[in-house]
Structure formats: structure tokens, C-alpha cells
Amino acid sequence: MSxxxxxxxxxxSAGPKSTAAVVFVVLSGAHxxxxxxxxxxxxxxxxxxxxxxxxxxxxxxxxxxxxxxGNGVRIRDLGSTNGTKVDGMRITDAFIQPGAVIKIGEVExxxxxxxxRIEVLPSxxxxxxxxxxxxxxxxxxxxxxxxxAATDATVLFQGETxxxxxxxxxxxADAGPRKGKGFVVVDCGAVNYSLIESELFGHERGSFTGAVxxxxxxxxxxxxxTVFLDEIGELPLDVQPKLLRVLETREFRRVGGNTPLKTxxxxxxxxxxxxxxxxxxxxxxxxxxxxxxxxxxTVPPLRARREDIPALVEHLLKxxxxxxxxxxxxxxxxxxxxHDWPGNVRELRNVMERAVYMAKAxxxxxxxxxxxxxxxxxxxxxYNFDVAESYRDTRARxxxxxxxxxxxxxxxxxxxxxxxxxxxxxxxxxxxxxxxRKHGLRGDE
Numbered sequence: 440m441s442x443x444x445x446x447x448x449x450x451x452s453a454g455p456k457s458t459a460a461v462v463f464v465v466l467s468g469a470h471x472x473x474x475x476x477x478x479x480x481x482x483x484x485x486x487x488x489x490x491x492x493x494x495x496x497x498x499x500x501x502x503x504x505x506x507x508x509g510n511g512v513r514i515r516d517l518g519s520t521n522g523t524k525v526d527g528m529r530i531t532d533a534f535i536q537p538g539a540v541i542k543i544g545e546v547e548x549x550x551x552x553x554x555x556r557i558e559v560l561p562s563x564x565x566x567x568x569x570x571x572x573x574x575x576x577x578x579x580x581x582x583x584x585x586x587x588a589a590t591d592a593t594v595l596f597q598g599e600t601x602x603x604x605x606x607x608x609x610x611x612a613d614a615g616p617r618k619g620k621g622f623v624v625v626d627c628g629a630v631n632y633s634l635i636e637s638e639l640f641g642h643e644r645g646s647f648t649g650a651v652x653x654x655x656x657x658x659x660x661x662x663x664x665t666v667f668l669d670e671i672g673e674l675p676l677d678v679q680p681k682l683l684r685v686l687e688t689r690e691f692r693r694v695g696g697n698t699p700l701k702t703x704x705x706x707x708x709x710x711x712x713x714x715x716x717x718x719x720x721x722x723x724x725x726x727x728x729x730x731x732x733x734x735x736x737t738v739p740p741l742r743a744r745r746e747d748i749p750a751l752v753e754h755l756l757k758x759x760x761x762x763x764x765x766x767x768x769x770x771x772x773x774x775x776x777x778h779d780w781p782g783n784v785r786e787l788r789n790v791m792e793r794a795v796y797m798a799k800a801x802x803x804x805x806x807x808x809x810x811x812x813x814x815x816x817x818x819x820x821x822y823n824f825d826v827a828e829s830y831r832d833t834r835a836r837x838x839x840x841x842x843x844x845x846x847x848x849x850x851x852x853x854x855x856x857x858x859x860x861x862x863x864x865x866x867x868x869x870x871x872x873x874x875x876r877k878h879g880l881r882g883d884e
Contacts (some may be wrong), residue, residue, distance in 0.1 A: 460553035461512055461537070463505065464820030468495050468546040474555075477512065483543055484517075497521050508534075514541065514548065521545070559583055568610020570603050572753055574744035578737055580607070587734050588614035593672075593686070594604035595731045598711040598738030599854065601785030602707040605669060607738065612665040617705055621664025623657045629672035633717045637694050641687070646695020658691055658702040665705045671731065672723065683727045706731070741780040741787065743845050748776045751784060755791040756806065766805045781851045829865050832862060843878040845872065850880060 460478040470493055475481060482491040484502040493502075499519040506513050511534045514522040525535055535541070537552040561578035562585055565571060571577060587594065588611045596604040605624075610775045612622050613849040630638045633647075641656030657666050668674075674682065685691045686706060709732050715720065717723035752775055756767060771794075780786050794806045849871075853859040857875070860870040 462551050462553055463491065464549045464551060466547040466549050468493060475504060477506055477507060493543060493546045495816060498546060502543050502578045524714060552829050568606065568613055570606045570610055571750050572744065572747045572751055574746045576739045576744050578745060580738065583736060584611055589616065591705050593731055593733040594707045595735045595772040596738055597735065599740045599783055600785035602738040603784050604738055608667050608707045608709060611707060617664050618800055621661045622667065623661035624667045624669060625657045626669045628673035632675055635675060636681065640691045642694035643696045658685060658704055659700065662841045663703055668706065668708040670710055672710035672714055672717060679724045679727050679743050683730055686730050724786065741783045745776055751787060752791060755788055756795065759795040763799065764804065765795060768805055768807055771806060779852065842874060846874050846878060846880055850854055850875065
């Protein structure tokens with residue numbers, strides 16, 4: 440059969456099986472690289488009234504039309520001079536599949552299907568496990584965790600210290616099928632370098648100095664349950680491939696052992712570090728990162744969700760005061776909401792506990808005094824900085840001791856990022872660096 444012989448196909452089953460976004464991309468000619476999404480109908484031709492305009496001499500003014508029909512995509516030639524071809528075959532009316540190349544005169548188009556994205560709507564709940572949050576940011580986190588908790592997906596929590604990553608991790612474990620089957624925590628940043636492998640996988644008797652007895656590691660102790668790898672960003676590079684192997688094969692060997700042991704655990708990890716940045720710096724294995732970040736969740740800092748502070752304060756007040764009924768004056772709540780909380784929820788909890796204990800010690804039922812931790816100098820003098828005020832104007836209000844406290848506060852706001860800190864303070868980065876160096880402070884750069 441000649442390739443120029445007009446044929447007609449009406450096999451509706453040849454079309455896409457979903458209503459995913461369909462895009463047509465121009466592959467050749469003067470308009471190469473342009474694309475157009477198909478909603479209901481697209482017209483193709485030389486005339487500027489078409490949806491896809493092809494200014495080529497081989498293209499007719501109204502050359503063809505492409506339409507959605509049910510779950511399929513249909514193309515019709517509109518009596519063009521040089522015809523319409525699909526994958527080299529001339530057609531008058533046909534259903535086409537994703538990946539098909541369409542020749543309009545001498546110009547080629549390709550049909551592609553865009554990957555569908557699922558939008559996760561915020562949860563209608565203001566808590567997940569023991570974590571509390573009414574803000575949109577936290578309810579979006581809750582929505583993701585509510586969906587994946589019932590699975591065995593590996594979760595990676597990232598966020599500043601004190602944001603509640605450990606609380607969310609335990610919430611995931613408690614909401615899943617492994618609830619009550621063990622929750623073993625390994626703090627990768629707190630375990631001695633020489634013992635981290637034993638902490639994870641256990642060791643045999645005599646495998647190293649001090650190994651006087653056989654010991655089970657986290658992956659053995661938590662069998663059937665969950666292993667929570669806190670501060671995974673601190674895991675030594677030489678241990679990372681061994682962890683990767685366990686995640687991929689579900690097998691491990693104790694230190695000094697030869698027998699492979701099976702493990703059936705769910706892994707949840709957390710870190711305050713930006714692991715992608717660590718990967719680029721060569722401090723964390725890329726393959727391990729992607730194996731851990733099956734479901735990556737970034738927990739926002741408390742200063743980015745201030746609307747959560749009143750609910751957290753009320754919860755902490757009730758939890759700390761116990762059976763004693765205590766109240767919080769409006770001024771105290773305003774002070775709490777105005778603070779930046781570099782230590783996040785952990786810092787807020789410490790402040791509330793201290794305030795309640797002081798109130799109880801003095802026999803008061805109202806929590807009037809909250810000692811906000813922050814830079815102090817010269818007999819306990821405290822500073823309240825305003826991000827809306829420039830560096831020069833702020834410094835004018837304080838004496839010489841101000842400089843060190845300001846730089847310390849500024850770097851803490853940006854987790855040591857000198858460039859971001861300098862931009863916010865509207866000052867030269869080099870000058871900020873010199874000031875930090877002078878006072879023995881260090882940025883992250």
C-alpha cells in the first residue's frame with residue numbers, strides 16, 4: 440500500500456486511557472520547540488486564526504484539527520493540499536496514541552502526555568499524633584503523613600532543630616500497621632563514630648575491643664516495627680553504603696559476623712541538614728539520599744507558622760500545669776507570638792515549663808513572666824531586634840556591645856547563611872563576615 444493512499448481508522452481504543460494532559464510539540468520548521476496543550480480542540484494551519492500556527496509553504500491555511508473524544512485523541516485532515524500523515528501513513532480521520540509523530544505538510548509534530556500531578560489538599564485536622572498545627576503549612580504536612588502512614592514507605596523529615604521531626608516520626612509509626620511492634624531510635628549524631636555500625640547492625644562477641652558479648656542492633660531489635668534514624672546527615676560516609684545495602688536487600692550482618700540476617704522494618708529518617716546540598720558537597724551519598732527520600736517532608740520552622748503558637752502554648756500550658764488551672768495574660772501571649780524562636784517548638788516548650796514552674800513556686804495561677812532566651816550582655820541587658828529596621832538604624836539605639844549580639848542573632852535567623860543575613864540587614868556581606876570573625880562567630884559559608 441502506498442504511504443500516500445488516504446486511509447481511515449476509527450479504533451477508539453487506540454487513544455490514551457486517561458484524561459492526562461496532552462501536549463503537541465513542533466519538532467521541525469520555523470516554529471520548532473513551540474508547544475500547545477490540548478484541552479478540547481486544536482486547529483493547525485498557516486492562518487493566524489489557528490491554535491497552532493505553522494508558517495510553512497507546505498502547510499494549508501486550515502490544515503487539520505485535533506480533538507478529544509472520550510478518552511481518546513482524534514485528528515482530522517481538513518482537505519489540505521499536501522495531506523496529513525501519522526507515523527508516515529496518510530490519514531483523513533484517525534485516533535492517535537501518545538508518542539505519535541504527525542506530519543503537517545513537511546512540518547512534524549509530536550503528541551506527548553504530561554505526567555499527572557496529584558495535589559494534596561490540607562488536612563482538616565489540627566493535629567497528627569502529638570504534633571499540633573492549625574497553619575496551612577502544617578496541615579499540608581499532616582495531609583501527606585495521613586496518606587502514607589498506612590504504607591511502608593520510607594519517610595525523610597528535614598527541618599531545623601526543634602521543629603518536631605521526632606514527634607511526627609512517631610506519629611507516622613503509630614498511625615501505621617506496625618503500631619506497637621517496636622520503635623527503635625538511633626541518633627546518628629550522638630553515637631560514637633566507632634560504634635555507629637554496631638548500633639545499627641549489632642556485633643558478635645570479640646569482634647572488636649570491648650565486645651565482650653553478642654549485641655543486637657537497631658535493625659534486629661525493631662524487627663516488625665520501625666527504625667527511626669535521627670540526624671541521618673551525621674552518618675559517617677563509610678557507613679552509608681552499608682545502610683544503603685540494608686535498605687535495598689533487607690539483609691545485614693552483625694559487625695564481625697558472617698551470617699546474613701533478614702530484617703523487616705520500616706525506616707523513617709530525620710535531619711536538620713539540607714541533604715541535597717550535602718550530596719553536592721560530597722558529604723552524603725546520592726544513592727542513599729534517594730533511597731531515604733521516598734517521601735521527603737520539610738517541617739517548617741515555628742517563625743514561619745506563627746498562627747500555631749497560641750494553640751501550642753495552650754497545649755503546653757495544660758500539659759505542664761497538670762491538675763492546676765493556670766491562665767495566660769494577653770500580654771504574655773503577645774510576647775510569645777512576637778518571638779522568633781530559633782529553637783522552634785523545643786525552645787517554646789522549655790520557656791513554657793520554666794514560666795509555669797516559676798508561677799507555681801510563687802503561688803500564682805497566672806503565668807505572667809516568660810523569660811525568653813536570647814542574646815544578653817552587660818548585666819543581663821536584652822535586645823529585641825526588628826527585621827524591618829536596617830542594621831545602621833538598629834545599631835544607633837544600642838551601645839558598643841550591641842554588635843556581637845546583633846551578628847549572633849542575625850546569623851541564627853538564617854542558620855549561618857552569611858549572604859542571606861547580609862541581604863536582610865542591607866549590609867555588605869564582606870563587612871558582616873569581618874564582624875562575625877572579629878567576635879568569634881561563624882557562618883555556614
